[in-house]
Amino acid sequence: MNAIDPLLFVLAIPAGAAALLAALPGYRLSSSINVIASFLTLSAALSLFIVPREITDYFLVDDLNIVFIVLNTFVGFTTSVFSATYIAHELEIGRLTSTYLRFYHAMYQIMMFGMNLALVANNIGLMWVAIELATLATILMVGIYRTHEALEAAWKYFILGSVGIAFALFGTILVYMAAQPVVGEGLQGMVWTVLIQRVAEFDPALLNVAFIFLLLGYGTKVGLAPLHAWLPDAHAEGPTPVSAVLSGLLLNVALYAVLRFKMLLAANVAAIAPGPLMVTMGLVSLVFAAFMLYRRRDIKRLFAYSSIEHMGIIVFAFGMGGPLANFAGLLQMTMHSLAKSAIFFTVGHIAQVKGTQKIVEINGLTGTHPVLGWALVLGVVAIAGMPPLGIFMSEFLVVSSTFSRAPLLALPLILGLLVAFGALLLRLNGLAFGEPTGSKAPVQASYLPMFGHLALVFVAGFYLPPALVAWFQHVASILG
Amino acid sequence: MPNLAFDIAHLLAGSLVLVSFMMLYQDRLPALINVFALHAILLSASVAWQANIQNEPYLNITALIALGFKGVIIPVSLRRMIVRLGIHREIETVVGIGVTMLAGIALVALSMVVMLRVTAEAAPLAREDLAFALSVLLLGLLMMVTRRNAVGQVLGFMSLENGLILAATGAKGMPLVVEISVAFSILIAFIVIGIFLFRIRERFDTVDVTVLDRFRGEQP
Numbered sequence: 026m027n028a029i030d031p032l033l034f035v036l037a038i039p040a041g042a043a044a045l046l047a048a049l050p051g052y053r054l055s056s057s058i059n060v061i062a063s064f065l066t067l068s069a070a071l072s073l074f075i076v077p078r079e080i081t082d083y084f085l086v087d088d089l090n091i092v093f094i095v096l097n098t099f100v101g102f103t104t105s106v107f108s109a110t111y112i113a114h115e116l117e118i119g120r121l122t123s124t125y126l127r128f129y130h131a132m133y134q135i136m137m138f139g140m141n142l143a144l145v146a147n148n149i150g151l152m153w154v155a156i157e158l159a160t161l162a163t164i165l166m167v168g169i170y171r172t173h174e175a176l177e178a179a180w181k182y183f184i185l186g187s188v189g190i191a192f193a194l195f196g197t198i199l200v201y202m203a204a205q206p207v208v209g210e211g212l213q214g215m216v217w218t219v220l221i222q223r224v225a226e227f228d229p230a231l232l233n234v235a236f237i238f239l240l241l242g243y244g245t246k247v248g249l250a251p252l253h254a255w256l257p258d259a260h261a262e263g264p265t266p267v268s269a270v271l272s273g274l275l276l277n278v279a280l281y282a283v284l285r286f287k288m289l290l291a292a293n294v295a296a297i298a299p300g301p302l303m304v305t306m307g308l309v310s311l312v313f314a315a316f317m318l319y320r321r322r323d324i325k326r327l328f329a330y331s332s333i334e335h336m337g338i339i340v341f342a343f344g345m346g347g348p349l350a351n352f353a354g355l356l357q358m359t360m361h362s363l364a365k366s367a368i369f370f371t372v373g374h375i376a377q378v379k380g381t382q383k384i385v386e387i388n389g390l391t392g393t394h395p396v397l398g399w400a401l402v403l404g405v406v407a408i409a410g411m412p413p414l415g416i417f418m419s420e421f422l423v424v425s426s427t428f429s430r431a432p433l434l435a436l437p438l439i440l441g442l443l444v445a446f447g448a449l450l451l452r453l454n455g456l457a458f459g460e461p462t463g464s465k466a467p468v469q470a471s472y473l474p475m476f477g478h479l480a481l482v483f484v485a486g487f488y489l490p491p492a493l494v495a496w497f498q499h500v501a502s503i504l505g
Numbered sequence: 506m507p508n509l510a511f512d513i514a515h516l517l518a519g520s521l522v523l524v525s526f527m528m529l530y531q532d533r534l535p536a537l538i539n540v541f542a543l544h545a546i547l548l549s550a551s552v553a554w555q556a557n558i559q560n561e562p563y564l565n566i567t568a569l570i571a572l573g574f575k576g577v578i579i580p581v582s583l584r585r586m587i588v589r590l591g592i593h594r595e596i597e598t599v600v601g602i603g604v605t606m607l608a609g610i611a612l613v614a615l616s617m618v619v620m621l622r623v624t625a626e627a628a629p630l631a632r633e634d635l636a637f638a639l640s641v642l643l644l645g646l647l648m649m650v651t652r653r654n655a656v657g658q659v660l661g662f663m664s665l666e667n668g669l670i671l672a673a674t675g676a677k678g679m680p681l682v683v684e685i686s687v688a689f690s691i692l693i694a695f696i697v698i699g700i701f702l703f704r705i706r707e708r709f710d711t712v713d714v715t716v717l718d719r720f721r722g723e724q725p
Contacts (some may be wrong), residue, residue, distance in 0.1 A: 194669050195669060199635075202635065205677065206627070210678025212680045228624075230624075233623070
């Protein structure tokens with residue numbers, strides 16, 4: 026690795042910023058540093074496109090993970106902008122103190138570091154360590170309000186997350202055990218690029234068991250039913266920037282880990298096909314979450330269940346495999362990250378201005394706060410998959426590729442999509458329209474991150490740059 | 506002599522499973538903490554023996570961490586913590602001990618069947634180690650499920666991690682990064698737990714998780 030490798034910066038900037046933010050008092054300075062550090066990380070991530078790539082025993086940059094890294098750092102940056110105004114309000118009303126904010130900002134950067142490390146890791150052990158680090162940082166952030174609910178959410182997240190992470194480690198050890206007779210002892214047995222070349226010679230039985238553990242383990246982090254129980258609580262009780270990052274990023278990082286192992290299994294013909302397992306888990310999550318959407322009373326929980334639903338669709342698409350479904354999965358993942366974090370930005374401002382997260386207490390937003398209200402409408406319309414926005418396009422691709430290859434599976438898929446669509450629009454109607462209730466206080470917020478994301482989702486519905494399409498098609502073919 | 510080496514490794518890993526069973530039926534926290542300390546000490550002996558027979562001296566570091574950190578520091582501090590919180594009372598388990606033990610036996614049988622079957626080509630030591638490790642892992646999970654008390658769940662989680670370390674050291678030549686990370690993650694996990702317990706104590710005056718359940722956000 027040479028001295029000016031941007032990869033180094035992608036990791037070093039968040040790590041350095043975390044240390045700096047832990048040492049600095051004063052939230053104004055800290056939140057600006059948080060934004061600047063996130064921006065620099067994004068720039069470093071973008072420059073990964075132009076520099077020559079180098080594969081080492083620990084790090085890897087290829088066409089697949091570069092998509093994840095850029096998405097990760099981009100949403101990380103916009104969330105840090107949102108977080109700056111959000112936090113100022115929380116401090117004003119006394120929900121957080123400046124000591125906690127110091128901790129919060131440091132944790133934010135540690136989480137970014139963990140996620141970036143997981144994405145660039147070429148070593149499956151290192152990837153596990155990084156995901157664990159990011160998980161621990163988010164657990165601490167979820168519990169930061171120290172209310173009853175926040176502590177319960179953090180505890181639940183901790184217990185379920187640890188069990189998931191333990192399963193993932195056991196799966197990782199099993200992969201090493203399978204690799205050891207072929208690749209030999211030592212570091213090489215954990216290097217992903219070495220594994221993928223030699224995986225055809227591995228013992229398939231051991232790989233099968235390993236994949237079950239890995240899918241259950243990392244699947245807990247993706248939020249797949251029935252291991253999703255931590256997700257709604259963690260989203261609802263933590264600070265809203267954390268909800269945005271959880272939905273938009275951490276779920277993707279765990280999904281990325283699942284995809285890497287799926288590629289390993291797919292390359293060994295004697296092992297079980299990973300696709301059907303993922304298809305089943307994805308469909309169950311989708312249908313389950315779609316019905317659960319109807320009973321939500323808390324606005325952040327509503328969108329947390331919508332995240333489970335979308336992760337279900339994405340895992341389903343990647344489980345189907347093939348160029349079209351993989352392409353749709355990638356697009357859906359990108360669009361979901363952008364749209365869902367935009368919704369959480371909006372919801373964060375709404376909850377602050379109304380002083381509540383209960384859906385029944387929020388009505389007629391377009392009357393009292395037109396900007397927030399219409400942003401919410403746009404966001405929910407996007408996430409529900411209404412044409413002509415970006416998510417409609419990706420969901421359409423998922424459905425049509427399912428119809429052409431496994432028409433029977435399309436039935437539960439469409440059922441789930443329609444049920445979720447109905448639930449979201451039903452709730453939206455109450456939230457955005459009707460007789461206004463609650464505070465009419467003006468909102469002090471930066472709308473930039475919110476509308477930036479929504480604009481991208483909107484444009485993607487009409488026009489995708491040919492370069493992006495070509496890139497995604499290429500990645501889809503790698504995924505197999 | 507190679508047979509003796511194998512037998513001792515076998516004995517140590519097997520005792521770890523037995524001690525996991527002992528943890529299942531303890532109904533008082535101080536006793537549970539003692540049994541956990543024994544679990545950690547056995548793990549450390551097992552790892553040290555692996556270091557010896559595999560000729561991998563760096564595994565001794567893992568053994569030392571297991572002994573010092575999980576065998577001494579954590580039990581001592583947990584003991585002080587429960588004294589300070591005043592929770593020497595009985596642990597309320599969710600299901601009866603008889604049922605728990607039966608479920609435990611079933612889980613061990615399951616892990617033997619699964620692991621011995623799929624690792625037919627691996628070295629005998631590694632495959633039996635792996636079967637024992639999966640048993641310890643599943644028993645730890647069972648313990649987390651059957652305890653309502655937060656301290657009990659944490660102890661269950663740590664015994665589960667002991668199983669993971671057993672598996673990692675049994676896999677010959679597994680890179681160092683994993684062992685250190687496992688030990689390190691336990692350290693971090695414990696800090697997390699410590700903070701949480703402290704906060705839970707501060708807010709609820711109890712560490713009984715069922716009490717936390719009442720505060721679910723979605724009650725109308």
